[in-house]
Amino acid sequence: MPKPFFLKFYIEYIGIFLFIGFLVFFTLASRYAFLSPANIRTLLKLIPEFGIVAVAVGLLMISGEIDLSVSSTIPSCAYVFSLLFMAGMNVFLIVSVVLGLGLFIGLINGVITVRARIPSFMTTLGTMMLLRGILYAHSGMLTIAMRRYLVDEPLLVQFFTGEVAGVPVQFLWFILIALIFGIVLHFHKLGWWIYATGGNKEAARAMGIKTDLVKTICFMLVGLLCALSAIMQIVRVEAFHVVLGNLYDLQAIAACVIGGASLFGGIGGMPGFVWGSAIIPMVQNGIVFLPVPVAGTTAFVGIVIVFFALLNTFIERRIARR
Amino acid sequence: MTQEKPKGISTTVAVVGIIVGIIIGAVAGYLLVPQAGVATVTATVAGPTVTKAGPTVTATVGAKKPGEGMTFVFVGHWTAGPFSAVVQKGFLDACDELGAKGEFFMAEADVARQVRYIDEAVIRKVDGIVTTIISDTAFDEPIQKALAAGVNVISANADDSQGAAGNPRKSFIGQSFYTAGLSLGQYVAKKAIEKGLDLKTQRVAIFTSFPSSPWHAERGRGIRDGLVQAGADPKNIADVDCISEELATVERVQTGYLTANRDIKLFFATDGITTDRFTISAKAAGAKPEDVFFGGFDLTPGTVDGIMDGYVLASIDQQQYLQGYFAVYLLYLMKKYEFVSDIDTGKALIDKSNVAIYQELSPQKIR
Numbered sequence: 022m023p024k025p026f027f028l029k030f031y032i033e034y035i036g037i038f039l040f041i042g043f044l045v046f047f048t049l050a051s052r053y054a055f056l057s058p059a060n061i062r063t064l065l066k067l068i069p070e071f072g073i074v075a076v077a078v079g080l081l082m083i084s085g086e087i088d089l090s091v092s093s094t095i096p097s098c099a100y101v102f103s104l105l106f107m108a109g110m111n112v113f114l115i116v117s118v119v120l121g122l123g124l125f126i127g128l129i130n131g132v133i134t135v136r137a138r139i140p141s142f143m144t145t146l147g148t149m150m151l152l153r154g155i156l157y158a159h160s161g162m163l164t165i166a167m168r169r170y171l172v173d174e175p176l177l178v179q180f181f182t183g184e185v186a187g188v189p190v191q192f193l194w195f196i197l198i199a200l201i202f203g204i205v206l207h208f209h210k211l212g213w214w215i216y217a218t219g220g221n222k223e224a225a226r227a228m229g230i231k232t233d234l235v236k237t238i239c240f241m242l243v244g245l246l247c248a249l250s251a252i253m254q255i256v257r258v259e260a261f262h263v264v265l266g267n268l269y270d271l272q273a274i275a276a277c278v279i280g281g282a283s284l285f286g287g288i289g290g291m292p293g294f295v296w297g298s299a300i301i302p303m304v305q306n307g308i309v310f311l312p313v314p315v316a317g318t319t320a321f322v323g324i325v326i327v328f329f330a331l332l333n334t335f336i337e338r339r340i341a342r343r
Numbered sequence: 344m345t346q347e348k349p350k351g352i353s354t355t356v357a358v359v360g361i362i363v364g365i366i367i368g369a370v371a372g373y374l375l376v377p378q379a380g381v382a383t384v385t386a387t388v389a390g391p392t393v394t395k396a397g398p399t400v401t402a403t404v405g406a407k408k409p410g411e412g413m414t415f416v417f418v419g420h421w422t423a424g425p426f427s428a429v430v431q432k433g434f435l436d437a438c439d440e441l442g443a444k445g446e447f448f449m450a451e452a453d454v455a456r457q458v459r460y461i462d463e464a465v466i467r468k469v470d471g472i473v474t475t476i477i478s479d480t481a482f483d484e485p486i487q488k489a490l491a492a493g494v495n496v497i498s499a500n501a502d503d504s505q506g507a508a509g510n511p512r513k514s515f516i517g518q519s520f521y522t523a524g525l526s527l528g529q530y531v532a533k534k535a536i537e538k539g540l541d542l543k544t545q546r547v548a549i550f551t552s553f554p555s556s557p558w559h560a561e562r563g564r565g566i567r568d569g570l571v572q573a574g575a576d577p578k579n580i581a582d583v584d585c586i587s588e589e590l591a592t593v594e595r596v597q598t599g600y601l602t603a604n605r606d607i608k609l610f611f612a613t614d615g616i617t618t619d620r621f622t623i624s625a626k627a628a629g630a631k632p633e634d635v636f637f638g639g640f641d642l643t644p645g646t647v648d649g650i651m652d653g654y655v656l657a658s659i660d661q662q663q664y665l666q667g668y669f670a671v672y673l674l675y676l677m678k679k680y681e682f683v684s685d686i687d688t689g690k691a692l693i694d695k696s697n698v699a700i701y702q703e704l705s706p707q708k709i710r
Contacts (some may be wrong), residue, residue: 054603059629063598066627067591136359151367162428166644222427258623260588260644263424264616267589302595305586309599 032097036296085286095266127244219286253261408442433667471674520561528569599650622649
């Protein structure tokens, strides 16, 4: 039947439809200024810092959980990075420790959620507040200038924030991570387990899938990519700010919903997460090109998020009814 | 799908919980346990509180400090950040010098929570309260009740728009947002005119992460008046909402705006993050230092770098350390001798000629 196929096709490709739609809209509305090399380079540099977190959050959402601690994990990892850098530790060790810290935070979130069987909303709300409190107390909310330390590490700077043939390295990282996650999600056993866990946990358990382990792995992947995003941001910004990663938690969830994920788990795909994670930053950037006052940009982004979340849910229900 | 009935906490869960609890306790203890000569700091996320552990031992062992036994409370509207960190440092340093106990609360822009902190401090009969008055009406009654209960209240950093005529607080310590904006607008306009910019026809953009905030409104008004006095057309001056204080978001908006409006040469920002990110955004948009005339507020590493690189003409330093520091001494003197005085912490305009000292003092949370 053509209709169900269209609906299924639409929901799987809604992310790219929206991305292309906004791209065309802003390009025409800005008389092609939106596509200027400077603006495109900025987007290619800045979208990935959010995008790599969003694709991991998407994986977690498919498994049926959410993570609100993202906006605390990122500045916490960035803070540890800056402390270790100032202490003169070997760069490779610093990166390893920070990535390990991200994994550990994800592990804590996962273990508490699955073993204590409390909603991930509560667990990660708690860890978000715990991490933020420790961060505020220890850092004194001070901004730490990193430029004078990073000057001595050109390889590190190039590795995370350089350019390859004019393309920002952050974008290459994003593509690589999305590719790896996409292959795992759509072609590997783990991906099927993630879908099964999020789609029907009891049925998945009955099939022998270790749903607790699957969810914990997803939490750890979120933590890992938060740490990577933190390193990218602090190297690019050349300073530690406590507001790094601010609002990433809610925006990542919104990006995944726009990209086709369900808030109840079991639905979503990597292409949608990639496009979805590009849409919010693109809208935030593109709206300034419109010949309208830019006050109220937040409201516009909010309308976009709510509209497509409603549309997404409507289409899911239409498919389910058939 | 029905929920499985919980079976009760298993041994595994209990063991994991104990181990996690020990690890968290150990980490928190390591981070928060006082070291010799350092004040105890504890913070909660829902309005961080900083409590002084007690008087610091001075060189003259046994000498009583003048403020011993007194408690002063600072209730700020801020969310945690480098700006409030300096206010807090000034406040705690003064409490330390006087030997008084200092408590520092941040309401994270929640006025109701801010009022609650004030009420709680009044109930505890502290020796003085300093708060940031970010609403012309919400603080009138709580402060009146505090004064009626014998607790002195002063404002710092932000005040009622009508000053003492609008709120019963006893004094104000801080910088006038309006005069700070005015001096910034005048300074940048002067530099732009010297370089041959025609202010009459020039469009101007004022970036902000908090378009509805009182500091943006007043600073923006001051900037506008400064520009208009120099010959600019008020119809050419526009506010630009940078959406949030998240760094990449601000950069995306600023870069996009600079790219879309290459005819605009005159820019301002009314808060710390939008000032901090401007240099990077201007570079990303392909602008050179001579292409832009920019003034902002506060001093963060990005802003200091921008001044050194030539993208930031000047930034206003509120000298917020003094707002925390003088607040304590004023409350102390008010309690003892009923002194009452407003204190202007000034509008230090920082440019290339005097930025060097900030690179030294900023990490110490003094500037």
